Amino acid sequence: MRVDDLPEIRQLSLFRSMSEASFADLMKAAYLQNFPAQVDLLNEGDNADFLFFVVEGCVELYANANGREGVLALVRPVGSFILAAILEDSVYLMSARTSEKSRILMIPAQNVRDAFESDDRFARSIVLELSGYFRAVVKEYKDLRLRTGVERLANRLLKYHQAQGAPGFVELPCDKKILASILGMTPENLSRAFGTLKPYGVDVVGKKVVLGDLESLSVLAKPNPLIDDPAT
Amino acid sequence: MRVDDLPEIRQLSLFRSMSEASFADLMKAAYLQNFPAQVDLLNEGDNADFLFFVVEGCVELYANANGREGVLALVRPVGSFILAAILEDSVYLMSARTSEKSRILMIPAQNVRDAFESDDRFARSIVLELSGYFRAVVKEYKDLRLRTGVERLANRLLKYHQAQGAPGFVELPCDKKILASILGMTPENLSRAFGTLKPYGVDVVGKKVVLGDLESLSVLAKPNPLIDDPAT
DNA sequence: CGGTCGGTTGAAGCTAATCAATTAGAGTGG
DNA sequence: CCACTCTAATTGATTAGCTTCAACCGACCG
Structure with missing residues (x-):
């Protein structure tokens, strides 16, 4: 896919200060795909192979345990998900499915980690992205507890x-x-x-x-x- | 306080790959203090002025809302807390109090942010620290929900x-x-x-x-x- | 020895989940 | 266009999980 297909991706705070070269590398490796509604994109426990962005539509993040299921968050354009799993080179903690017909950008995990190592500005943008995620979950947790x-x-x-x-x-x-x-x-x-x-x-x-x-x-x-x- | 008072701090994954100079700068600005039990170290809503480490003892992170209170986590040696608030230069989302007599290391927020900007290895260590935090809260959230x-x-x-x-x-x-x-x-x-x-x-x-x-x-x-x- | 605090136990009440039945709406095919 | 179907949404009855209030026990401390 072409980089300039998605100017809104380049403008995300995660990528805005990234070098032109690193960004081009990432986009070269990326896939842009359309999914119908109710398609499972990934399952908790799977190896984190891709970083995801919702370009159009809507994705539910959910989880299962002890015979119950719960939706943890909705992701709408243009939002990313499961960045932390990618960076830790670990497994997903949540499952994801489209809740509408959606357009999804997928970047292979290894490319993200390479860019993280080679591009200092990108590494710092990730910190701010993760802080935001972290604080968002803490808020959800407080909401539920209190x-x-x-x-x-x-x-x-x-x-x-x-x-x-x-x-x-x-x-x-x-x-x-x-x-x-x-x-x-x-x-x-x-x-x-x-x-x-x-x-x-x-x-x-x-x-x-x-x-x-x-x-x-x-x-x-x-x-x-x-x-x-x-x-x- | 002296850097070599706290070899265990230097060995934390957060600091291990940091340059000698940046680490020395941080430690020069830091305070090491003893607190009795049941002392409030910070309150949710306060500006994030310090990054904290529990060197000895134990700290409770807790929060209030709608007339209720809940402990969100215990931090034991050697653990840090409220890193995300520091990086976002924002307010604390949780309060913290000692639950035992404790030894606490405090690093001024601005010094942490300076080191984050100037030291590339430190910036990357922070990413892994935050990913870990994030995933820990997600697990707590799932535990509570499911x-x-x-x-x-x-x-x-x-x-x-x-x-x-x-x-x-x-x-x-x-x-x-x-x-x-x-x-x-x-x-x-x-x-x-x-x-x-x-x-x-x-x-x-x-x-x-x-x-x-x-x-x-x-x-x-x-x-x-x-x-x-x-x-x- | 009395006081405080952590912990336990019982009773009552509230919040939320479950089960069951029904209604409302959106989409499909005749 | 209308019957048909499937799912979302609502409503009622019941049960489960948890909180609250109150009383009480026991350990530690002044």
């Missing part, structure tokens, strides 16, 4: 509201089933949680949600920048 | 058993109260969880635990290297 299901939903809605910028209105980024799993609850429980939030001005029709009383919703949610703010 | 309290306890016991190497015997690394919080449950619940494990050969007296039937305990716990193995 909040009830209803609180998690309320805060998630406020977060989407902030991100989407439409006053009093939110569009859910995925099916309620997947949203439930991301929030660490069952679909039934999510449905009831929306019911619980109705007195706080939350009205849901399909993926469209009206937040009619941000004031009282915030009182319930107690949003916390150290959990909910993607920037901090 | 297992019940009793399962988490059983797996934690098996993990300590593995680490300590004494067949059929485990010594708890902290008070049960703190262990409970680490496992994401109340002290009462931990007590009951130990009770539940009695038929599986688990006998507790104080911090001493006998694992009398590893076979059946494992059947219950279903240990999973992608959660429990510190190495993967």
Whole structure:
């Protein structure tokens, strides 16, 4: 594939300060592929052979244990995943599947590690990328440990509201089933949680949600920048 | 303080491949201090002014939200904490307090960032350190999401058993109260969880635990290297 | 000897998962 | 265009897991 097919990749903070040569090497080795929905891209426990980027569509990261399954995160354009496994030359800790028809960029692990060794700027960009990842998981962990299901939903809605910028209105980024799993609850429980939030001005029709009383919703949610703010 | 006071610091994977000069610079700026038990070293939300190392003793990382508190991890010698906040020049996401009398090494954040910019080997060591952190939190997150309290306890016991190497015997690394919080449950619940494990050969007296039937305990716990193995 | 704190135990209540049944919607083929 | 089908989503009833509150025991310490 051609480097200039994907200017948005070059502009990612991960690659922006990389040398022209290293970037070209990486892209030469890379694959750009289209996948239908519901295709497994990798399974936890597999050797980390590729670094992935979602160019179009959406990917779910999920995991299984003790007979249960949970979605840990959604990745949307242009986001990467499983960078840490690549660098440690180890196995994936999460599985990944497309949740929509998606366009995926795959870079062989060895090429990434070579570039990491040879390109100093790239190595430093990776540090910032990983710090961001790390802090994001810590926030998710705190969210799960310190909040009830209803609180998690309320805060998630406020977060989407902030991100989407439409006053009093939110569009859910995925099916309620997947949203439930991301929030660490069952679909039934999510449905009831929306019911619980109705007195706080939350009205849901399909993926469209009206937040009619941000004031009282915030009182319930107690949003916390150290959990909910993607920037901090 | 003198560099050669702390040969074990120099030997950390984070510093091992660092240039002599950069390391000396860092250590010149560093503070080595003794703290009694139960002293708060930093609070979540504070600016990240120092990178910390536990040289002796033990530190709890914990967090608060929505009126609840949870211990997220214990750090023992020689471990670092809050590296990611330093690199992002941001605020701490977790609070830290000594849980025993402890000896703490503190390096000013700016010096760490300077060394990160000037020393290529150091920058790369940080990547591996952060990958390890990241993967550790992902494992904790999976543990919490995908297992019940009793399962988490059983797996934690098996993990300590593995680490300590004494067949059929485990010594708890902290008070049960703190262990409970680490496992994401109340002290009462931990007590009951130990009770539940009695038929599986688990006998507790104080911090001493006998694992009398590893076979059946494992059947219950279903240990999973992608959660429990510190190495993967 | 009294006090504090860690730990345990019991009872009650709450949160969330499970099981079961039903409804709503999206997509398919006649 | 409409019946048919499949899955998402909702709702109710029940159960499991966990927390909370309260009482109590025992060890350590002033």
